[in-house]
Amino acid sequence: MARLLVDRPADTLTIGDMARGLGHSHGAVRNAALTLVRRGEADQLGTGQPQFRANGKTAAAAQTAVISPPGTHSPRAQAATARTTAPAANTVKPGGPIRRAGGQLYHPRELADLPDVEALNRLRDADVPVLLYGPPGTGKTSLVEAAFPDLLTVAGDGDTTVGDLIGEYTQDDAGAYVFQYGPLVTAMTEGRALLIDDATLISPKVLAALYPAMDGRRQIQVKAHKGETIQAKQGFYVVAGHNPGVHGAVLTEALASRFSVQIQVGTDxxxxxxxxxxxxxxxxxxxxxxxxxxxxxxxxxxxxxxxxxxxxxxxxxxxxxxxxxxxxxxxxxxxxxxxxxxxxxGVKSVAPLTLGRQLSAATASAARHPPVSTAPAHRGPSR
Structure with missing residues (x-):
């Protein structure tokens, strides 16, 4: 990445420009570029679709690969560094699975002639929010986890409050009340991805607290905490999940209008x-x-x-x-x-799995300890 920028010192390059030049995925290139910027080894311009260019430290960075020690950056930066220095924890290989943060494997699917995780990373680079919709169990959450290792998640339901998103006062061990920031504020201040799962189960009045962070303002006001204003850092991104068939799930016009891209997800x-x-x-x-x-x-x-x-x-x-x-x-x-x-x-009849009659002690013991054959061992022909 650094060598590419050094070779084109007069150019400002987008993620797409660099991905084409290097032959790597947008996700990997994006994280490498952000790592260089965090280290001061490249400059970033723009907040929508970012562009990058070489600075005075880029040439030195191009000479030797440097791995940042643990704890150098925020959780998002650490995830990005792992992606660019380790052998492909979630780099997309054609047909190859991606290991999610919890260790489970995700098998990418095609989306707009791209691996789905690659498509989501490109949409994130362009700051285009995505709504994934489809029946429960089709892999919506798995896809987002595979695409964004820095992900924070809000599990939405009818009881989700503004405090669950932004934060609220909680009592510490000493009995004092302190304000604990919620996942929305954390994602904004650390430039991380935020999944609002089952977003359409959340009250529209609660979701309204999210909208200023997604529009051109990219900021929210925390009224419960001295009216503090939180500004979103580069990298902050919102994706939501919607299960149309679930009772109480309502996709309002206000919510739908915030997500420029809406992707149907079914079972493969x-x-x-x-x-x-x-x-x-x-x-x-x-x-x-x-x-x-x-x-x-x-x-x-x-x-x-x-x-x-x-x-x-x-x-x-x-x-x-x-x-x-x-x-x-x-x-x-x-x-x-x-x-x-x-x-x-090909079975004659089938009914829901059901408990049967009570087992006797002897039957239960036999089930736990299958009988061992007591037949005499074969000793060969008698003489």
Whole structure:
């Protein structure tokens, strides 16, 4: 990165310019550029779509790769440094999975002829907020976590308050009340990404506290804390999740207008097969999803449920896993799910996983300790 800037000292380069010149992903290039700026080894211009150029220290930086010691920067900077100095914790390789902060693997999908994580990073560079919508369990949160290692998350619901976003007074160990900043303020002051999950379950009056940070002002006023004004730093970015089928989820015009890009997220059933989930169960899910599309049904298993099926099958067996698949469906859809399971999986009848009769002590002991054969060992022919 530094060498590229040094070779073009008269130019101001965007993330896209540098990504094309270096042949690396926008996400990796973006984080490397921000690392150089934080170290004073390059200059940044602009706050919307940032541009970068060489300064007096860039030539020295181009000579030797330097890894910042832990704690040098904010959590966002540390995440960015890890991305640019370690072998691809979340650098996108064609078809390759990305390891999320919690250790789980995310398998990128195509979006606008790009890997989805790459597309989200480009939108972040251009400060274009994104709303991801689709049924629960399709991977919306996983995608955002894979794209942004510096992510902060607000889990929205009907009880979410302005204090949950901005902060509120709490009592410390000495009994004094101190103001504890919320995730919105933290993301703004540290230039981090913020996911408002299930945003459409949050009261519109609460969400209104977020809007000044997303528009041209890029600031909010913390009325509860002396009317303090918080200004967003470069890198602050908001993405939201919306589950249209969830009771109480309402996408208001005010909220929708704040997100210039809205992306539908559904289950990738081909990925489910690649993850070695029982092909019959994937076929059941496809069949039910088609009925949902036709308006004949309200629920179909998504990737989350298919992964849970796989784990349940490994522990309790196929029959119990199929019964549980029926049991997790909404009551009004269970008969249709049971019919699909019976038809496609080839079982005569299936009902929700249910406790049976009480076991006797002897039966329970036998279940815990399977019998060992007492037949005499074969000693060969008698003489």
């Amino acid at each position: 059933y081909d990925l489910a097969l690649a993850l070695r989930i029982d092909a019959r169960v994937v076929r059941i899910a496809r069949n039910l999803a088609h009925q949902v599309e036709l308006g004949e049904l309200g629920w179909a298993p998504q990737l989350r449920e298919l992964l849970s099926y796989q784990k349940t099958e490994a522990v309790l067996g196929t029959a119990a896993a199929l019964a549980n698949l029926v049991g997790i469906a909404p009551i009004e859809d269970r008969d249709a799910v049971a019919t699909a399971v019976s038809k496609i999986a």
